[in-house]
Amino acid sequence: MKIKNSLRKDIGLFLRESRKKKSLSANQLGSLVHLSQQQVSRYELGITTISIEMLNVFLIALDKNWSDFFFSVMADYSDEIKELKTGYY
Template sequence: MLNGYDRYLNQHSSLSSLIGEYLKQQRHNNHLSGAELAKLMGLSQQQISRYERGMTHFNLDTLFRFFRVLNIPVQDVLFFFELVTTWHDEKNKY
């Protein structure tokens, strides 16, 4: 039986989807709407939506801009990269 962490990892078929869901949760934790985050990021609300739904791939510059604007603490960024590494390892077992 899968625990909550494993279920979370397994529900995402793409890395962009996993990252987008994580950032969406962080946006909600910061009590920001998509439009508010878009303004802070200098992007359109539609672009934020595409990132959060995994429709647009991330580059590192954009990812770190999200971390900075959302005030994600360093320990949470480290957890995020552990999450991504675990997801990647699970999807590429064979």
């Protein structure tokens, strides 16, 4: 299980990787979610904590769902989720 202090950074990495997979610049994503490129960068770098509501806005804009997020990010923070991800019960 990972240290919880790095959760913001892992969420940011997920957002950045998802953005790049859609071939979007931070400025383009910012336009989609009505934020500045600088604020998008703060989220992606883990400088600013993202709210659940804003994370949902990003997921929608990036064509991701909560399952994508949980299994990509949260699995490293929970033994139970990690077991679901790997199929071991």
